Amino acid sequence: MTPPGGAREALDAFRDYLRDHALPVTAPRMAVAEVVLAADRHLSADEVARELEGRGTPVGTATVYRTLDILVRSGLAVERDFGEGFRRYEPARGAPHHEHLLCTTCGAVVEFRDERLERMTTLLAEAHRYARLRHRLVIYGVCERCQRGERAAGVERPDRRGGAARPGGGSPRYPGAS
Numbered sequence: 380m381t382p383p384g385g386a387r388e389a390l391d392a393f394r395d396y397l398r399d400h401a402l403p404v405t406a407p408r409m410a411v412a413e414v415v416l417a418a419d420r421h422l423s424a425d426e427v428a429r430e431l432e433g434r435g436t437p438v439g440t441a442t443v444y445r446t447l448d449i450l451v452r453s454g455l456a457v458e459r460d461f462g463e464g465f466r467r468y469e470p471a472r473g474a475p476h477h478e479h480l481l482c483t484t485c486g487a488v489v490e491f492r493d494e495r496l497e498r499m500t501t502l503l504a505e506a507h508r509y510a511r512l513r514h515r516l517v518i519y520g521v522c523e524r525c526q527r528g529e530r531a532a533g534v535e536r537p538d539r540r541g542g543a544a545r546p547g548g549g550s551p552r553y554p555g556a557s
Contacts (some may be wrong), residue, residue, distance in 0.1 A: 386417035389455050389470060396453040408440040411446040415456050421467035421479075422489045461488070461517050476513075482522035489522075 392500050393412045397404045414430050415422060422430070431438045447468055450456035459467045461481050467488065478496065480489040496516070502509035 383423070386413070387434055387468070389416040393450065393453060393455055396455070407436075407442045408446045410434075410436050410438055412450060412455075415447070415450055415468050416470045418468075418470060421459055421469045423465050425465075427468070431520050459488075462519075469547050478516040478518070480518045480522075480546070481519065482525055483519050484525040487522050487524075489492065 390412055391410065393416070394404055394409070396402075410431055411427055413425050424440070424447055427447070427477065428443050429439060429441060431443075443517045447456065447458070451458045454517070455471055456468050458477070459469065463481075463486070475491045475499070475516065477492045480491065481487075500514045501511050535555065
């Protein structure tokens, strides 16, 4: 599968990063990078591995994790910890700072940006005599589809480690999540 234009450039940059750091450019590493750098959502390590397996390119778990670490170190991917017990990864697209909404039922993540929030965090920091450096906001809730009971068939929520999915979703960390 050929990645879209921006992902193709990021894949070339990853190949250059590996070479510049005397790291082997291997087919499994490049396959992991292709999945992550072409992603339009936040992926767990397990989701990356399942995507590769679905493409007929199984890659070992250790290779997935090591490659994700390298992608983050290279600055081509960003690691996100939403407090689910595992991390998610997204391509670093040079996009401006953004916040996240996380559905505690199905695990859907929505990105948003609001200038009012950016101004508010600066005002709050100044009111407490802080020099604002950065902030992070994750709003936990239940998405509209889950509220209506319309989760798509086959949607699986990763377990707390981002590992094997539990059919029908649900979460031991979020009471009441089904």
